[in-house]
Amino acid sequence: MASADPILTLSDLEAWSRPGTALAVLGHPIKHSVSPAMHNAALAELAQTDPRFADWNYVRFDIHPDDLPRALELLHARRFHGVNLTVPHKIIAFDRVAAIDPAARPVGAVNTIRWTPAGWQGFNTDGYGLAAAVRETLGRTLAGTPIILLGAGGAARGAAVECLQQGCASLAIANRTQENLDTLLALLAPLAGGIPVRGFAPSAPPADLPAGALVINATSAGLRDTDPLPVALESLPRPAAVFDMIYNPPATALLQSASHLGLPNANGLAMLVHQGARALEIWTGIAAVRLAPAMGNAARAAMGR
Numbered sequence: 001m002a003s004a005d006p007i008l009t010l011s012d013l014e015a016w017s018r019p020g021t022a023l024a025v026l027g028h029p030i031k032h033s034v035s036p037a038m039h040n041a042a043l044a045e046l047a048q049t050d051p052r053f054a055d056w057n058y059v060r061f062d063i064h065p066d067d068l069p070r071a072l073e074l075l076h077a078r079r080f081h082g083v084n085l086t087v088p089h090k091i092i093a094f095d096r097v098a099a100i101d102p103a104a105r106p107v108g109a110v111n112t113i114r115w116t117p118a119g120w121q122g123f124n125t126d127g128y129g130l131a132a133a134v135r136e137t138l139g140r141t142l143a144g145t146p147i148i149l150l151g152a153g154g155a156a157r158g159a160a161v162e163c164l165q166q167g168c169a170s171l172a173i174a175n176r177t178q179e180n181l182d183t184l185l186a187l188l189a190p191l192a193g194g195i196p197v198r199g200f201a202p203s204a205p206p207a208d209l210p211a212g213a214l215v216i217n218a219t220s221a222g223l224r225d226t227d228p229l230p231v232a233l234e235s236l237p238r239p240a241a242v243f244d245m246i247y248n249p250p251a252t253a254l255l256q257s258a259s260h261l262g263l264p265n266a267n268g269l270a271m272l273v274h275q276g277a278r279a280l281e282i283w284t285g286i287a288a289v290r291l292a293p294a295m296g297n298a299a300r301a302a303m304g305r
């Protein structure tokens with residue numbers, strides 16, 4: 001369970017002398033992360049049949065963003081094999097890696113890094129996690145689907161790039177703050193190819209949005225029960241399904257509204273699992289689809305479900 005793992009600090013990293021192959025997640029805060037539970041469950045399962053993984057262990061560090069450069073240097077010097085980065089480190093770390101996976105470059109953020117002698121190599125597995133979760137939970141592909149994306153922050157950026165790279169039919173993005181929406185639309189313009197991309201205000205969806213869209217919530221509206229809905233689903237042409245990246249609470253007001261309207265819907269727990277499985281694939285060479293079941297069971301147990 002994640003709660004049984006100690007929360008480590010920069011001082012622990014300075015003094016690091018543990019044997020074995022170390023993996024870690026850095027965040028601030030990191031208390032609620034279920035990543036240690038997920039990764040250690042998959043590593044324990046692997047170690048049962050493959051002794052190479054017997055001494056692998058995944059730990060968590062609470063690192064203030066000001067300390068991230070020092071932490072990354074220390075992790076490299078201490079030969080950590082791989083590291084996950086979560087809020088608020090994904091964008092800061094992008095400029096601190098020696099090499100970037102081409103698929104992560106347009107996202108401008110990394111959530112997974114791998115040790116190489118020349119420095120860290122950066123990846124972003126959130127897009128893979130989203131696509132895999134939408135397939136698993138809703139039986140849908142991003143390819144060929146009209147997408148209505150809510151949000152223009154880091155997660156929305158990764159989702160938008162993935163939708164375009166997968167060949168969605170169209171992409172309409174709604175965000176509370178127009179300026180942030182405009183920034184995201186400008187970033188996406190060179191990636192769109194022939195795919196229509198547009199922005200709109202969540203309070204006034206245009207009447208000509210496509211029906212049958214997949215609505216993806218990538219805002220943080222819904223984390224607290226006092227939050228407003230990121231969009232009123234009734235104000236959109238009837239969507240095909242709704243995916244909310246939030247997994248805690250498991251049923252946001254948006255997902256409750258989707259259920260009320262009879263729309264298939266899913267929360268973000270499967271996305272968390274699949275982005276983690278893809279990260280572990282990058283570090284171990286073992287296929288993510290093989291790792292995901294143990295990680296999913298551990299994530300559900302850590303979430304108390």
Ligand code: NDP
Nearest residue numbers: 151152153154155176177180218219220221245268271272
């Ligand atoms: P950011 O802080 O980068 O972006 C937040 C976004 O939410 C912005 O678009 C912001 O709009 C919008 N927003 C915040 N509060 C409100 C509100 N009250 N009403 C309407 N819009 C609001 O966060 P991230 O992009 O990193 O994360 C977004 C969500 O996605 C989080 O809930 C996070 O937990 C989840 N996530 C889940 C993952 C998973 O694996 N399941 C992976 C990554 C993220 P504005 O521009 O107006 O401020």
